[in-house]
Amino acid sequence: MIISRTPFRVSFFGGGTDYPAWYREHGGAVLSTAINKYCYITCRYLPPFHDFKYLIRYYKREETRTLDEIQHPSVRESLRFMEIERGVDLVHHADLPARSGLGSSSTFTVGLLHALYALKHEMPTKRQLAINAIRVEQDRIGEHVGSQDQTAAAFGGLNRIEFGGANEIAVTPLIVGPERLERLQHHIMLFFTGLSRIASEVAKDQIAQISNRVQELRDMVALVGEAEAVLTAKQDRLEDFGRLLDQQWRLKRRMSSRVSTSDIDAMYETARSTGALGGKLLGAGGGGFLLLFVRPEEQPRVAAALHKLLLVPTRFDHLGSQIIYYSHEDQQLGQH
Known part of the structure; x- marks a missing residue:
């Protein structure tokens, strides 16, 4: 069983310059902070006692046999991106409502990828989480989203984030007393x-x-x-x-x-x-x-x-996405 906790963000300045259509030509920058309101993803391999392979619970409940049947785009494409072959049980909880301007969809994707990495016994860097969440949302799902939300959720803290160039994102924590x-x-x-x-x-x-x-x-x-x-x-x-x-x-x-x-x-x-x-x-x-x-x-x-x-x-969050619970004891129940 894995539980990830990932913060929502408040964007102060520069929003709109984090779209690739802008920053790949002109460069962009934002000043933002993560806050102490969170998205929680509970994740485990699904025990082999069901006639479905994927059990996904958010505001809907999905039981599917294949990846392609999953309606939630971030769940479907994150599982595909992470090459998860076994059946998975996912549950989502959040402190704040979706579609509210705090980067909730990107926070979900970052938290989900973090949980899936842990499920595979891997520890990604904050940069890996941010870049991979950007890839999933922009390239695989085709969402019209920028690149600041994924970065703020992964890194946490009060930062200047710059976009463009070979590295795509550069995160500079603000040194404030x-x-x-x-x-x-x-x-x-x-x-x-x-x-x-x-x-x-x-x-x-x-x-x-x-x-x-x-x-x-x-x-x-x-x-x-x-x-x-x-x-x-x-x-x-x-x-x-x-x-x-x-x-x-x-x-x-x-x-x-x-x-x-x-x-x-x-x-x-x-x-x-x-x-x-x-x-x-x-x-x-x-x-x-x-x-x-x-x-x-x-x-x-x-x-x-x-x-x-x-x-x-x-208040501000300074930790970014975290795995707050990790147990592999239930991972030996067999493959599905």
């Missing part, structure tokens, strides 16, 4: 809008607009450097981080008409008028979680103004 890091976390509010969307559909529209949004994407990359400078500067300029988030959001809204809605715009303006220095909708857009940067003393007022939304307390 513990006091400033704590203050940064205390300035963040995360609200669930109650609106869900399929990120790849929104992303498909953004990718189609890349050639028309070159300047906006370059400006987004520039904001990554500015935000990094704010966090690592000797002088305390933390509130500038919130103001940069507001710039990022306004740039992102210009990428596609599907990034925001009138309801989301109203939520954001309400937050700004009651004390938020900045913020953004997480993920590709269209729904999910709204991130706000608010001085601690102003947060009760913002929370009251957005009382219809669910406020989700969160």
